[in-house]
Amino acid sequence: MTGRAMTERKRLTPGDKLNLERVKFLVVDDNTQSLDIIGQALVGYGVRNIFKCETAKQARDLIEKNTFECMITAAQMPDEDGYSLVRWVRREGGDPNRFMPIIICTGHTRLSQIMYARDSGAHFTVAKPVTPKVLLERIFWAAKDEREFVESETYVGPDRRFKRLGPPFGIDGRRKEDPKGALGAAQEPNLSQDEIDSLMKPAKVAL
């Protein structure tokens, strides 16, 4: 196996097929322009059932009367923010809506909201401006998501623990400790069992 072939999430490739025609999406954003951009992207993907609203309150009303397969919400909104809406969906959204994949779109997260955002219970966060390519990939990831759901006093949502396996193969990581490029095949033969044993063998030392 070469280098970092193990990845956390499969990247969406141009050949992957998705059928979004019958999926019911709820899109929430107080900025009508942003609502239009996401709406147009969904139209391009072939989605026919798009419900748009400009406030968290309108979203709650729609959630109480409809079943959605996915919600895309802005993080910052004036009266009630997207994080609060997600918390409500996870606790009081009713079955099956409370388990639906939720994608939060944010242009900027305030310093005071970083932990609050992490604990909201959304599946993924997307940085604005949202491009069609990134949004479709997050929808693809949400569709393939196999994380368990967690219910506790302080958190309801998909399990937030990810295995740290490094950036996907062929992608430069953003962390300082991420190696550049593939690790490549081993350059030396594997250690023999005797050599491994000798590494663990207790040795006498003079004190």
Place this chain on the structure above:
Amino acid sequence: MSEAKFFKVKSRLGEMVLNRGGVSAGESIKRAETEVEKTYPKSLRTLDELLVQLDALQAADPADPDTAADHERVYACASRIIDASICMQDSMLDAAARALCDLVDLSAELSVWDAEAVGVHIQALRLLRHAGADMDATARRKLVESLYQVTRKRVGDPEQVASALAS
């Protein structure tokens, strides 16, 4: 305190989207980009309106009791520039607007306001809006990096404040 419950939920989205044929991702993205491009003229108009609003807010008297509310308006304008910058994806306008959001947010946390630092950010936004496409990528990146240097020098280090808030 009760223990956390872990359980599997069948994904209705997964059932509907995967393994049912449909359109290739490449084709879907192409169609979506065509649809989104229809919003570009409106986004460009919005960008220009927001820059005018930012100029007016920058000119506000710092001693005015309403200045705190103006800071929120600067933050809101910068956030909306991030949304609208989809029509100028390679200009790094979104990164400069995010830098302004960082500056205003940090200023609010530290209860300070540096009008000159805000002014530098607004000038950078204007430059990227009108000349961003003609600048090379390195120049654009350096411009945005310099905005963060201004913030660190004049107001403080956002990472330190974030760590302090998290602890």
